[in-house]
Amino acid sequence: MSELWREVRDEFPVTRQCVYLHHAGVAPLCRPAAAAMHALVDDVLNHGSNRYDRWLGAYHGLRKAAARLINADPAEIAIVKNTSEGIATVALGIDWRPGDRIVAFEEEFGANYFPWKRLEARGVHVEWLSVTDPPERIETAVRGARLLAISFVQYLSGFRADLEAIGAICERHGCLFFVDAIQGLGAFPLDVRRAKIGALSADGHKWLLGPEGCGFLFVRHDLQDAIEPVEFGWTNVLHFADYASRDMTLRPDAGRYECGTLNTVGCFGLRAAIEFLLGVGIERIAGSVAALGDQLADGARAKGYELLGTRTESTRAGIVTVRKPGTDSRMVVRALKDAGIVAAPRQDWVRLSPHFYISPEEIDRTVAVLADA
Numbered sequence: 001m002s003e004l005w006r007e008v009r010d011e012f013p014v015t016r017q018c019v020y021l022h023h024a025g026v027a028p029l030c031r032p033a034a035a036a037m038h039a040l041v042d043d044v045l046n047h048g049s050n051r052y053d054r055w056l057g058a059y060h061g062l063r064k065a066a067a068r069l070i071n072a073d074p075a076e077i078a079i080v081k082n083t084s085e086g087i088a089t090v091a092l093g094i095d096w097r098p099g100d101r102i103v104a105f106e107e108e109f110g111a112n113y114f115p116w117k118r119l120e121a122r123g124v125h126v127e128w129l130s131v132t133d134p135p136e137r138i139e140t141a142v143r144g145a146r147l148l149a150i151s152f153v154q155y156l157s158g159f160r161a162d163l164e165a166i167g168a169i170c171e172r173h174g175c176l177f178f179v180d181a182i183q184g185l186g187a188f189p190l191d192v193r194r195a196k197i198g199a200l201s202a203d204g205h206k207w208l209l210g211p212e213g214c215g216f217l218f219v220r221h222d223l224q225d226a227i228e229p230v231e232f233g234w235t236n237v238l239h240f241a242d243y244a245s246r247d248m249t250l251r252p253d254a255g256r257y258e259c260g261t262l263n264t265v266g267c268f269g270l271r272a273a274i275e276f277l278l279g280v281g282i283e284r285i286a287g288s289v290a291a292l293g294d295q296l297a298d299g300a301r302a303k304g305y306e307l308l309g310t311r312t313e314s315t316r317a318g319i320v321t322v323r324k325p326g327t328d329s330r331m332v333v334r335a336l337k338d339a340g341i342v343a344a345p346r347q348d349w350v351r352l353s354p355h356f357y358i359s360p361e362e363i364d365r366t367v368a369v370l371a372d373a
Contacts, residue, residue: 004288005359008280012357019341019362023207024155024183024319024353029269030209036272037211037265055264062271066216069274069282070181070200071191075253076224078217079262083182084111086201086217087149089257090178091115093227094147098123103141103148103175105131109155112180116149131159139169147176152184156346157309158293158319158353160184167196176223182206182215186277187318187355188286198223204266207318207355210273214266219254231259280356288356289318292363296320296352299367308349321349327373335373341366 014020014028029037040058043051063074080086096119104116106128116126127141131154142148148170153160163179170177176198181190186207192200202208203215219227229236229250235258239245250256277285290313297311300322308321323329329345336343336350341362344351350370354363 004284005357008357021352021354022342022344023355025344026205027209030273030276032276033210033269033273037269040265040268058267058271062267065271065274071193072218076218078254078257080215080217081213082203082215083201087111087115089230090199090227092230096122096124100124101145102126103145105129105150107131107154108151112149112151135165142169142173142175145175147178149178151180153317155183156321158317159309160315160317163195171196187289189282204270208273210270211266214263214270217257229257233260235260285356290316292354292358293318293320295363300370303371319353321351323349332373336369339369
């Protein structure tokens with residue numbers, strides 16, 4: 001078992017209060033994110049916008065950090081409010097025609113389900129698959145489709161998709177590959193080039209350990225002219241800094257999807273959080289998260305709990321979802337809370353989601369509470 005948690009423990013004051021196993025919901029801030037946000041708030045309190053150049057630096061820094069995280073170019077990164085805004089930008093920005101086909105997946109969270117489902121009213125056919133379908137089934141469905149949308153990690157089962165295999169299928173058939181990355185980004189490596197991803201959306205308040213209300217949208221260079229901005233304001237255009245300009249030429253990069261004033265304090269926090277994770281190393285983080293999840297899954301099974309889905313080396317993630325026959329999941333979550341352990345009830349299951357700063361001893365403690373619940 002990795003000892004990484006010992007190296008980073010001081011960066012997570014939440015550990016003084018509880019065992020936090022709810023990173024698939026809303027994660028606590030890491031100390032660098034909180035410090036960056038505090039610094040910005042203090043600066044605005046004392047100086048207003050006199051140091052606006054620092055704000056611009058934070059926006060650029062966030063784009064650079066996000067690009068480095070997923071192996072993209074900063075010009076392919078737009079700052080958005082949340083994952084849903086990024087997904088909606090892609091779903092509504094494509095010039096769909098009646099008879100077009102989309103491939104999507106039944107197990108998705110609503111943010112990556114409703115935008116595609118809504119297109120059916122415009123004559124777009126959505127073929128719904130299961131994330132557990134074999135590659136051959138996906139390949140058959142992708143033939144003739146314009147877009148495939150999937151989550152990196154499923155929000156309930158914790159199933160981690162093989163993005164590189166799906167991306168290769170999409171590339172073979174000229175299908176745009178879209179990924180909702182929020183439940184895996186920050187915990188597991190993701191390379192948009194290797195996975196042939198055309199567009200991706202995520203925000204900061206889960207595994208990235210940043211604030212709510214700030215995220216990013218990746219749109220590959222060659223797709224930006226094919227995905228129109230659906231929200232239009234003064235900052236979508238090339239000469240947005242010239243307030244007298246009426247030229248509506250779009251910005252030549254993913255900034256064209258940014259509509260108006262950004263969440264500045266969020267940008268400071270998310271940039272710091274991503275830079276912190278990159279400094280630790282995503283590969284190291286992934287090993288710790290996978291091991292903690294395995295320990296939790298094995299311990300829960302040994303205590304008579306059913307595991308949702310099957311954990312394998314290639315499909316496991318940080319989400320472990322369990323239930324005990326005849327036991328109300330809400331009561332289990334209450335017992336955990338009473339013991340100082342934060343988890344979440346989800347659809348009659350108990351969802352637990354440890355990040356890399358959680359210790360193996362805390363997982364053992366969680367399993368002991370599960371046994372008594």
